[in-house]
Amino acid sequence: MELLTPHIGTIFWTAVTFVAVLLILYKYGWNPILSLLEEREQRIKESLETAAKLQDQAKRAEEERQKIIESAKKEAFDLLIEGRLQAEKQSQEILQKAQQEAAALLDRARAEIERSRDEAIQDLQRMAVELSLAATEKLIGKSLSVEEHQALIQEALQRMERLN
Numbered sequence: 200m201e202l203l204t205p206h207i208g209t210i211f212w213t214a215v216t217f218v219a220v221l222l223i224l225y226k227y228g229w230n231p232i233l234s235l236l237e238e239r240e241q242r243i244k245e246s247l248e249t250a251a252k253l254q255d256q257a258k259r260a261e262e263e264r265q266k267i268i269e270s271a272k273k274e275a276f277d278l279l280i281e282g283r284l285q286a287e288k289q290s291q292e293i294l295q296k297a298q299q300e301a302a303a304l305l306d307r308a309r310a311e312i313e314r315s316r317d318e319a320i321q322d323l324q325r326m327a328v329e330l331s332l333a334a335t336e337k338l339i340g341k342s343l344s345v346e347e348h349q350a351l352i353q354e355a356l357q358r359m360e361r362l363n
Contacts, residue, residue, distance in 0.1 A: 289330050297323055297359060323359055324352055 300319050 286330075293323070293326060293330065294358070294362065298362065320356065320359060323355060 297319065
């Protein structure tokens with residue numbers, strides 16, 4: 200049982216050693232440790248603040264990007280509608296002009312009618328191609344392929360044949 204019972208001398212010297220180590224740490228180690236902890240705490244706070252600012256900036260940038268996208272979509276839609284309206288108006292003008300020319304040509308002789316009709320159709324084809332090119336370039340912002348040009352010409356010819 201004596202092994203488990205501490206001696207007074209051991210307790211005294213352990214307490215003196217503990218107090219001495221505590222004083223040494225307090226005098227030489229406590230302030231540097233506290234200052235390092237405070238510096239670390241300050242760096243963490245600054246990092247968190249910076250991260251919050253960056254997150255806010257990213258959120259604002261995303262909102263601005265969404266606004267720009269919505270604005271671009273609206274503008275593209277408006278341009279598309281405007282282009283369609285212009286194309287319809289020009290188409291109506293072309294049809295009116297063609298009808299007037301056709302009425303004037305009916306007063307001439309049958310041979311003159313055929314010759315004039317062929318010329319009017321050729322003029323109309325050229326005008327339809329030019330107008331369709333201009334309208335489609337305004338409408339979609341690019342040139343058409345040869346196949347698309349041919350389709351537009353055929354459509355204009357069919358309209359003219361139906362009118363006559």
